[in-house]
Amino acid sequence: MNRQTADHATLADKFNQDEARVNWHDETLWWVRAKRDRIAWSIPEWEALRDTASRIKVNALGNLHDYLLQFEEQATRNGAVVHWAADAEEHNRIVTDILKKHGVQRIVKSKSMLTEECHLNPYLAANGIEVIDTDLGERIVQLAKEPPSHIVLPCIHKKKEEIGELFHEHLGTPAGNADPKFLTAAARQHLRKEFLQADAAITGVNFAVAETGEMVVCTNEGNADMGAHLATVHIACMGIEKIIPERKHLGVFLRLLARSATGQPITTYSSHFRQPRAGQELHIVLVDNGRSRQLGREDFRNSLKCIRCGACMNTCPVYRRSGGHSYHTAVAGPIGAILAPNLDMKDYADLPFASTLCGSCSNVCPVKIDIHQQLYKWRQVLVKEGHTTAAKTASMKIMSGVLSAPRTYKTAGKMGRWVMRAFPGMVNNRMNPWYKQREMPAPPAQSFSQWYEKNKKSS
Amino acid sequence: MSSREKILAAVKQNQPEASALPALTGLSGNMPGTLEAYRKVLEALGGTLFEIENETAIPALLAEHYPHLQRIITATGPERTWINEDPHLLEDVDMAVVPGQWGVAENGAIWLTEQEVGARVLPFICQHLAIVLPRERILPTMHEAYDKIGAPQTGFGVFIAGPSKTADIEQSLVLGAHGAKSLVVFITGKSY
Numbered sequence: 001m002n003r004q005t006a007d008h009a010t011l012a013d014k015f016n017q018d019e020a021r022v023n024w025h026d027e028t029l030w031w032v033r034a035k036r037d038r039i040a041w042s043i044p045e046w047e048a049l050r051d052t053a054s055r056i057k058v059n060a061l062g063n064l065h066d067y068l069l070q071f072e073e074q075a076t077r078n079g080a081v082v083h084w085a086a087d088a089e090e091h092n093r094i095v096t097d098i099l100k101k102h103g104v105q106r107i108v109k110s111k112s113m114l115t116e117e118c119h120l121n122p123y124l125a126a127n128g129i130e131v132i133d134t135d136l137g138e139r140i141v142q143l144a145k146e147p148p149s150h151i152v153l154p155c156i157h158k159k160k161e162e163i164g165e166l167f168h169e170h171l172g173t174p175a176g177n178a179d180p181k182f183l184t185a186a187a188r189q190h191l192r193k194e195f196l197q198a199d200a201a202i203t204g205v206n207f208a209v210a211e212t213g214e215m216v217v218c219t220n221e222g223n224a225d226m227g228a229h230l231a232t233v234h235i236a237c238m239g240i241e242k243i244i245p246e247r248k249h250l251g252v253f254l255r256l257l258a259r260s261a262t263g264q265p266i267t268t269y270s271s272h273f274r275q276p277r278a279g280q281e282l283h284i285v286l287v288d289n290g291r292s293r294q295l296g297r298e299d300f301r302n303s304l305k306c307i308r309c310g311a312c313m314n315t316c317p318v319y320r321r322s323g324g325h326s327y328h329t330a331v332a333g334p335i336g337a338i339l340a341p342n343l344d345m346k347d348y349a350d351l352p353f354a355s356t357l358c359g360s361c362s363n364v365c366p367v368k369i370d371i372h373q374q375l376y377k378w379r380q381v382l383v384k385e386g387h388t389t390a391a392k393t394a395s396m397k398i399m400s401g402v403l404s405a406p407r408t409y410k411t412a413g414k415m416g417r418w419v420m421r422a423f424p425g426m427v428n429n430r431m432n433p434w435y436k437q438r439e440m441p442a443p444p445a446q447s448f449s450q451w452y453e454k455n456k457k458s459s
Numbered sequence: 460m461s462s463r464e465k466i467l468a469a470v471k472q473n474q475p476e477a478s479a480l481p482a483l484t485g486l487s488g489n490m491p492g493t494l495e496a497y498r499k500v501l502e503a504l505g506g507t508l509f510e511i512e513n514e515t516a517i518p519a520l521l522a523e524h525y526p527h528l529q530r531i532i533t534a535t536g537p538e539r540t541w542i543n544e545d546p547h548l549l550e551d552v553d554m555a556v557v558p559g560q561w562g563v564a565e566n567g568a569i570w571l572t573e574q575e576v577g578a579r580v581l582p583f584i585c586q587h588l589a590i591v592l593p594r595e596r597i598l599p600t601m602h603e604a605y606d607k608i609g610a611p612q613t614g615f616g617v618f619i620a621g622p623s624k625t626a627d628i629e630q631s632l633v634l635g636a637h638g639a640k641s642l643v644v645f646i647t648g649k650s651y
Binding site: 028031032043044045048049051052055056058059061062063064065068069078079084085086090134135136137140153154155156158159160163180181183184185187188191192195196212214220221222223225226229230240245246247248249250251252254255262264265266267268269270271272273274275276277286288292293295296298301 | 461462463465466467469470471472473474475476477478479480481483485486487488489500504546547550563565566567568573578579580583584600601602604605606610611613614615616617618619620621622623624625626627628629630631633635636637638639
């Protein structure tokens with residue numbers, strides 16, 4: 001489980017102890033963001049595509065009830081078994097029951113942030129079922145006993161030397177070999193064995209089409225297909241917000257997804273699963289887990305348009321310098337910070353504050369979610385509902401008092417400038433979070449009002 | 460109330476007012492649906508392309524460029540006994556030659572379905588993959604591709620764009636993750 005008691009600031013502090021690593025993490029993600037820019041700018045219709053994608057998603061949310069029924073009907077006609085899970089617990093139970101019915105003890109799983117959100121792996125382990133994550137990045141963090149730190153690049157926080165060590169320990173590769181090519185080849189051999197032995201495969205879902213009852217799964221590695229086409233049981237797990245109305249809409253989303261995610265024109269594989277193959281069982285688990293509640297929050301429902309490209313993380317100055325694990329939730333970064341408080345306001349009350357509100361996330365979002373505005377709105381909800389720390393609430397109250405009374409404000413300013421001049425140690429100390437990693441500026445001799453009073457006549 | 464009813468009721472109550480779907484017109488920009496445009500993108504993805512008059516040229520080209528192949532499967536060939544066998548038995552396929560339906564110039568992707576491929580796992584489990592595509596089947600963007608593909612005719616279909624790859628280790632691009640390690644596209648037909 002990755003619920004922790006420490007908040008984002010504390011965990012980010014920990015991540016920031018190794019400055020060289022933070023810089024490397026920051027630069028690597030910025031490089032991915034720059035690749036996204038180059039490919040987006042090469043397409044003159046990019047903004048029209050974003051706008052169209054956004055409107056399709058808005059339509060999907062507005063008709064979600066009917067589209068879900070249509071999807072269920074089509075998928076059932078196609079020979080799939082459709083399950084409905086109200087929450088994470090029910091999702092995990094449904095998956096476990098299917099696997100137990102088939103006597104499955106070991107499964108291969110391709111990337112699914114939903115199963116991370118539901119903590120499926122530990123649930124299955126407790127039921128005696130071993131999960132092999134097959135996306136290379138996910139396998140690496142699984143061997144390291146860590147959650148993914150990024151939804152598209154799960155082990156972006158890891159150095160190749162650390163991965164070499166992990167592979168040496170778990171896969172028997174030679175000690176000290178950290179060559180990405182060599183390590184990838186070793187993982188290919190190791191996971192091929194798992195694919196060939198597995199009786200069941202779990203995949204995520206990128207898009208589910210109401211019109212046809214089919215699901216599209218995108219990977220670069222081919223792991224979802226290797227799993228699903230060899231196993232006799234395929235379980236596809238998806239949040240109810242993955243529904244899109246029609247097949248032709250895939251054209252819009254597949255053009256945006258990989259370009260926004262990693263700056264590539266499309267993922268190597270965009271697989272359209274419609275019917276189980278002969279002799280195979282196909283199960284689709286539709287999961288709510290708070291999504292219908294988020295749908296009812298007018299200010300936050302747009303977060304359900306997300307197609308999980310990760311562009312908002314790559315561009316976020318806070319994410320890049322604090323690392324995915326500091327968000328202590330399955331989906332990190334700006335989008336995670338507006339999704340998580342819906343799941344648990346108390347546990348995730350810190351996340352909407354882990355932002356500078358610079359708005360870069362909203363600018364790169366392929367479905368035009370107003371991410372930074374939702375972060376700002378969540379802050380207000382969280383303070384109102386009493387989920388912020390006592391110190392923050394008290395200081396905000398004081399600030400509010402000072403800022404709403406001009407005379408108090410003037411006096412406070414004067415006192416502040418005097419304190420900073422006379423006793424710089426009062427502010428330049430570790431008790432003041434603004435002092436971290438920077439010197440406080442020299443106090444100005446006068447306030448702006450004083451300066452204005454003096455200068456307005458001379459002009 | 461079952462979870463299904465509970466979820467549907469909550470969605471119905473909470474969903475916003477319905478809005479109209481946008482038209483998908485004018486989204487293809489200035490992308491040309493030409494072989495040259497397609498080739499450029501495919502090569503950037505790490506694939507190779509050969510122009511041939513017809514499929515009879517394929518064996519010689521494969522022998523020249525992949526000298527160590529043991530098991531080669533041609534999906535459209537006369538010996539298709541493997542399509543009724545356990546798909547696990549395809550694990551030793553070195554090269555699979557499969558027909559593609561449509562190619563997309565903007566991203567290098569080719570649309571295949573299980574009907575032509577024979578076994579769904581074939582284009583993934585083979586060490587190397589060759590796709591045969593008629594010259595006139597290259598389209599500019601995904602929009603034209605979905606227009607041409609239309610409603611699904613088979614249980615499984617896939618767009619494949621280049622060889623399988625990963626950049627999960629320090630963002631270093633490595634070809635050959637779990638699927639085919641290389642991709643060669645044979646474009647058939649006369650160039651006029």
